[in-house]
Amino acid sequence: MVLLAVGxxxxxxxxxxxxxxxxxxxxxxxxxxxxxxxxxxxxxxxxIEIDETALxxxxxxxxxxxxxxxDSVDSEAYQLIYNAVREAVAARSAETVGRLGAAYEGNxxxxxxxxxxxxxxxxxxxxxxxxHLLGEAQLNKGDGDAxxxxxxxxxxxxxxxxxxxxxxxxxxxERGAFAEAEECYRRYVQSRPQDPLGHFAxxxxxxxxxxxxxxxxxxxxxxKYAERYQQAHLLLARAxxxxxxxxxxxxxxxxxxxxxxEKPPSLHDPNHxxxxxxxxxxMALQKLMVFYSQSGRNEEAYKLAQxxxxxxxxxxxxxxxxxxxxxxxxRPSAAIEHYRHAIALNPRYVEGYVALARVLxxxxxxxxxxxxxNQALSLDASNAAAASVRTSLLAKLHRKE
Numbered sequence: 115m116v117l118l119a120v121g122x123x124x125x126x127x128x129x130x131x132x133x134x135x136x137x138x139x140x141x142x143x144x145x146x147x148x149x150x151x152x153x154x155x156x157x158x159x160x161x162i163e164i165d166e167t168a169l170x171x172x173x174x175x176x177x178x179x180x181x182x183x184x185d186s187v188d189s190e191a192y193q194l195i196y197n198a199v200r201e202a203v204a205a206r207s208a209e210t211v212g213r214l215g216a217a218y219e220g221n222x223x224x225x226x227x228x229x230x231x232x233x234x235x236x237x238x239x240x241x242x243x244x245x246h247l248l249g250e251a252q253l254n255k256g257d258g259d260a261x262x263x264x265x266x267x268x269x270x271x272x273x274x275x276x277x278x279x280x281x282x283x284x285x286x287x288e289r290g291a292f293a294e295a296e297e298c299y300r301r302y303v304q305s306r307p308q309d310p311l312g313h314f315a316x317x318x319x320x321x322x323x324x325x326x327x328x329x330x331x332x333x334x335x336x337x338k339y340a341e342r343y344q345q346a347h348l349l350l351a352r353a354x355x356x357x358x359x360x361x362x363x364x365x366x367x368x369x370x371x372x373x374x375x376e377k378p379p380s381l382h383d384p385n386h387x388x389x390x391x392x393x394x395x396x397m398a399l400q401k402l403m404v405f406y407s408q409s410g411r412n413e414e415a416y417k418l419a420q421x422x423x424x425x426x427x428x429x430x431x432x433x434x435x436x437x438x439x440x441x442x443x444x445r446p447s448a449a450i451e452h453y454r455h456a457i458a459l460n461p462r463y464v465e466g467y468v469a470l471a472r473v474l475x476x477x478x479x480x481x482x483x484x485x486x487x488n489q490a491l492s493l494d495a496s497n498a499a500a501a502s503v504r505t506s507l508l509a510k511l512h513r514k515e
Contacts, residue, residue, distance in 0.1 A: 148164055148172075150162060150164045161185070164196075166184075172199075172203060173199065176202065177249060178211070179218070179225075182223060187221050187397075191398070193219055198213050202230075207238070208234040209234075211233045212247065215228070216247065217228060218399045224251055224255060228248070230274050231248035231251055234247075238356075241271070242270075242271035242278070249263075249268060250265075251280065258285055262282065269282055269298070274305060282365065283295045283315055287315070287319065290323060303316065310346070313332045313335040316328075317332035317336060317346070326357050329349065333346050334350065335351040342376055347369045347370035348367070351363040354366060396422060399425075403419055412439055412442045413443055415439050416436070425476070433455040434452075434456045434463075437452035437473075446473055446476065446477050450477070453473065464497055464500065465499075466484075467489050468499050468503060470483075471483040471484070471487035471507070472503055475510070484504070484507050485504050487504045
């Protein structure tokens with residue numbers, strides 16, 4: 115799996131739902147919260163100090179999951195979690211408890227987030243957003259049946275929540291409930307007619323139910339908005355074969371081979387972006403960066419990669435990600451510098467030399483590219499990608515091995 119603007123549903127902004135509603139007063143239990151201290155280590159980094167036992171006791175009294183150890187997340191993220199605990203203890207409501215759940219889930223603590231979402235739907239059972247986030251957390255935990263029930267409730271309360279529709283539709287397809295899944299994706303396409311995800315799902319359903327003509331129509335519509343989506347071409351070839359159009363099927367298979375591993379640019383779950391952003395940790399930002407990149411939102415992903423590098427300037431992999439996104443956003447000069455920085459931090463980073471050589475070659479800086487690729491091969495003589503780049507460079511320079 116590759117490393118992981120706030121999405122807005124037609125029914126309203128999830129970020130708005132996640133905004134804290136502050137209470138007017140502070141309860142006695144809030145006064146019992148231990149203070150949080152931020153200290154600076156000898157190396158200049160920040161650390162959090164707090165009485166974890168006292169904090170856990172307050173959380174237990176309030177029926178809330180206690181925060182993880184301070185050193186398990188970035189100091190900024192722990193501060194956010196602590197503030198969310200304070201708000202939930204002070205003014206218990208679906209919004210404050212749900213906001214705490216989002217802070218937990220955004221930092222990878224799915225179990226804690228799940229507990230909060232379960233409480234949020236009890237506090238406000240008519241708010242679809244909490245049912246949606248509960249369903250997604252249950253899905254991440256591997257409880258598909260519970261997730262389907264929660265997402266069904268979310269869709270009923272907020273019919274315009276396309277993210278919940280998509281998640282629910284996928285679960286229904288997995289269970290062979292094609293009629294219900296089709297209803298989900300018909301509504302999805304009605305709200306987002308230019309999103310290839312909905313058309314692709316309808317194509318899958320049509321193919322599974324024996325409607326080859328319907329599958330062809332939906333898959334051609336998918337390709338209209340996502341020309342390089344390999345899976346759409348593969349399924350279209352299958353539909354064409356069933357319709358007896360063998361030559362057209364062959365052409366679709368050729369395109370599928372040409373577009374290997376290509377995915378459609380689709381923002382399948384705006385809620386997920388909100389949860390990750392609310393986490394505020396480096397890990398959450400990395401996941402959000404990947405989420406944006408996989409959704410075709412590379413400019414936003416590039417800006418997040420810059421933030422991550424600013425937080426973790428000594429991690430070569432962060433410069434690798436920044437370099438890759440620099441290429442995807444049309445910044446070849448910046449990509450070259452990012453890859454060079456990654457290599458400086460990790461001189462044995464073979465993939466970094468290969469990426470650097472490839473960009474240098476494409477920018478006609480061929481001698482530098484050849485030096486980089488030779489270095490890659492000196493570290494890993496069997497690297498096929500490096501050998502391929504070197505072969506292309508030698509051909510370009512009219513040189514022999």
